Amino acid sequence: MRWINKFLILVLMVAGSLVWAGQEARYFDNEQLRDRYNKLIWQLRCPRCENQAIGDSNAPISGDMRDRTYEMLHQGYSDREIIDYMVDRYSEFVLYNPRLTFGTLWLWLAPALALVLGAVVAVLLARRKQRSPSSAAFTKDEKQRLESLLGKDS
Amino acid sequence: MKRWILFVPLMVVAVITGLFAYALLNEVDPRVIPSALEGRTMPAFQLTAVEDRQQFLTEQDLLGEPYIINFWATWCPSCRWEHPYLNSLANDEGVRIIGVNYKDERDLAITWLQDYANPYALDIFDPNGDLGFEMGVTGAPETFFVDSKGVIQHRFQGPIDAALWNNRLKAVYDALD
Known part of the structure; x- marks a missing residue:
């Protein structure tokens, strides 16, 4: 079969x-x-x-x-x-391939604009991270506390 | 701190939702496509009358007073459905309706007009759909609103009924001059 x-x-x-x-x-x-x-x-x-x-x-x-x-x-x-x-x-x-007029111009412009906007946002976010104080930096008190906490646990 | 950036996605979603809500509430129909003919004069044509193959009709014969021009065919079920209302428009409301028998056979059309009454002031026979093509007709029934100078003011696709006429199309017809 x-x-x-x-x-x-x-x-x-x-x-x-x-x-x-x-x-x-x-x-x-x-x-x-x-x-x-x-x-x-x-x-x-x-x-x-x-x-x-x-x-x-x-x-x-x-x-x-x-x-x-x-x-x-x-x-x-x-x-x-x-x-x-x-x-x-x-x-x-x-028309499957639209003509370039003021109304259809956005079909070509919108993706480019979205790309530029995305890049600007990405750069802004990256810069902000650099400028903000590093989370690794502890004060002396904090370091002591951290060490004591870790020491207790182990 | 640019907290507002966090709200950008929310705003984008809100805008899109707004667009969809607009389309839904206003009953935007994706099948309705714009007519290239609105605002233009009736195209030139020379076709015979349905009931007389010797008689030629042209766009000149239609001028003088406003009219609606209705494309119909015996193979078109919605035309059959629409036909009684066209009869009452012509007889009771005095609307001048020009009929174009679209991609059809002459004998069938003549029988139809005898059986179901003839609402048309003039009957144009367009067996190959040439006038239809010139006017951007995509199927039957399709109706154009034309003023006395022969300028097409409005195109309507699909069958016309009382509700449609009273709510939308009567105003279009009354505005023709």
Whole structure:
């Protein structure tokens, strides 16, 4: 019976690799177009789904956007123009790689700011430790007391 | 002694909690995405009328008075659900509704409008979803509020019902000029 399990697992693995969500069979004039198409459909985000590229989504609108991408590539539009065309209709939401605007600037700035802030805090804490009196320094009385305590214990 | 540094994590948590509370209390829906069309004029189009394949309709035919433009299809269950309310909006409240039959078949659309009554002042037939694509439509039903000059003022995704209309959308419609 074991071999049946192994066989089933193998079948599932092969089937899994064949699944290519919502992908139409496409014929491209040349390999460059194919590469650009494959790149674009993973850069554009499905406006109907919460977090899927149009290349990964079965939503009808993703199919329409793939069709439009394919047509525009063959009409000679540049990647930039195709992306602009989509943003013009479906807003910046469809970009997985957001554009640099005042609103999105923080996506790049925030991590850097957090790093700087963390470094400043770390330096401040380190300095404070250096400046504070060493806990190893005891007064004479304390030393005597400590020794007597230790002596008693041993 | 910079004791306040100890409170920084607490303040960060408080700010994040505040954001979450805001989203929760205001019912922020992550599926709602902004419309690129609001504030722009209706895109140009030339499509046939649902009931007459010889008659062409363009964006010029819609100008003159404010209207709402509703994308629907016979394959869309929420459109069926929304349809009676659109009928009452058109008949009882005098709202001018333009219908766009979206990615559908002409025969099915005609039968539907006969069976369930037709609330639309004009019926546009958009079998390939071209006008839908120009307007950033992601599915049906979807409704745009357009003023008399053809400027899109508001986009609403999903079916409209009485509560939604009275609480939110009526004000948008009344503000159109």
